[in-house]
Amino acid sequence: MKAVCVCFEVHLPLPTRWYWPREGYTTPAMDNYFDIERSFNNYSRLQRDIEVINDALIDSIERGGKYTFDISGIFMEQCKWAPEIMESFRLLGKKGAHFAASPYYHSICSLFPDIHEFREQVQMHVNAIESEFGITPSTFINSELLLEQRSMEIIKEMGFECFISEGSHNLSNGIGPVHVYHNDIPTLLRHINLSEDIEKYFSDKKWSGYPLIADKFATWIANMQGDIVTLYIKYDSLHNHLQNGEKIVSFLKELPASLEAHGIEMLHPEEAAEKFKAEKLPSLQSKKTARYGMHNLMGNHAQHLYLHEIQNIGKKIEKMKHGDPGKMKAIFRYLQQSEILLEMGNDGYGHGYEKAVNNFSIISDIKRALLEEDR
Known part of the structure; x- marks a missing residue:
């Protein structure tokens, strides 16, 4: 294996309330339908650990790491409850982290027959990323890693250089997604198993791979065939691992050196799209996919x-x-x-x-x- 692309999804949904208007109807309002208090509590629960992880990733970037963040518009709005969190992401951007674009509301609007809403939400998110971080996104990641071919034409028109989707079996026919793939714009597919090794199993003592250290993970990747492994990991999963100790912090800090020792580059998605020749994968043109399946x-x-x-x-x-x-x-x-x-x-x-x-x-x-x- 030649390279690794590491992306993080930073998103906390705004949950709906249990809604049953027993006492009559009122004028529609956000707090009628959405549980703002629960959203605040969820954010507060993660706040300290996000700062710890961001500090670890700053250290990792200074050691040669490259990371891309898919940070939702909803999460950026929630950062008003603790502005220092947004500031820590800004610092990551100044250190060299990249930010991907997606539908602002982490929405499924790309499934609408009328694609106008999708275009508007993507532009909203691009504007928000530019405003918050001074960075224009060049990679697009749809909500839930959705691949819906009609939307590809839109994101190509909008100037994106790379697209990341789910590496599901109905696309890859059971072969590991380890290349850049030819599409309207170059496409990377999430390597589900390796992503889940970090996202789901990292702190599971019953898992056969436990404990997962950076050198072991780099060895697994080095022994694979192909051009690039794309990892896409939910950020709140790192919070869960922190509850079981600081191993995830050490892993992130040590990952760049471990990969380099095995001759593996860390690349941003658009760098991978430029570096590697795109392989043909006909299923991209004919099938839909999403995280864990449509x-x-x-x-x-x-x-x-x-x-x-x-x-x-x-x-x-x-x-x-x-x-x-x-x-x-x-x-x-x-x-x-x-x-x-x-x-x-x-x-x-x-x-x-x-x-x-x-x-x-x-x-x-x-x-x-x-x-x-x-x-």
Whole structure:
């Protein structure tokens, strides 16, 4: 193996509230439908550990590491609760970290038949990254690593140089995703197993790979065939590992030297796209994929119906002549978060049916409010 690309997803969803208007209907508002207090508590719980991990990655960059962050618009908004967190990400940017673009609300809008909403949210996110970090993103990563071929034309038009998606078996036909692949723009695919070694199993003492040290991980990669391994790791998983000691901090600090000792470069995604010749992978043109498979997002009737209903709400908001369309549009966009669909899935975290009932209660209330506005 010649190179490694390491990307982190930095995102905390804004969860929906249990919504059942027992005492009558009110004017739609964010705190009617979303649990702001729970969101704040989730953020506060991670705050200290994010600072620890960011400090470790600054050290790692100074030792030759290269990292790309997919930091959602929702998370950037949450940073108002602790501005020092955003400042630590700014410092990472000054040290050489890159930032990828994605739909601002971590939304599934690329699945809408009308791609206009997708384009707007991507541009919103690009603008936010430029404003916060003074960096123009050149890599695009869709929410849940979604690959939906129609959106590729849009991100090509918007000037992105690289795209990262899920390395699922229906794309790679069981072969490890270890190349840059030819597409409308060069495409990297997440190596699921190696990403999960860090994301899921790192601190699991029952795992056969425990303890995972940087040199061991570099040896695994060095023994693989191909051009590049792409790792995409949820940032909050590093918080979970920190609860079991500081091994993850040492791992991150030591990773660049361990990879270099095995002749492996660390590259940003766009550097990999420029360095390696793109391989053909016909399935990219004909199939959809997402993290752990499309069935998690669109595997049952409730999810399909929700997607249909949310699009209809968007169309009605565009036609609003009274009330506050800006406020309604914000609610509409937060309701597109990928986690809302995932929670209604068949795996559904054990509460798929209850979540669906709750989400459709919210949808019903918004439709009622829009009808009343038209009177």
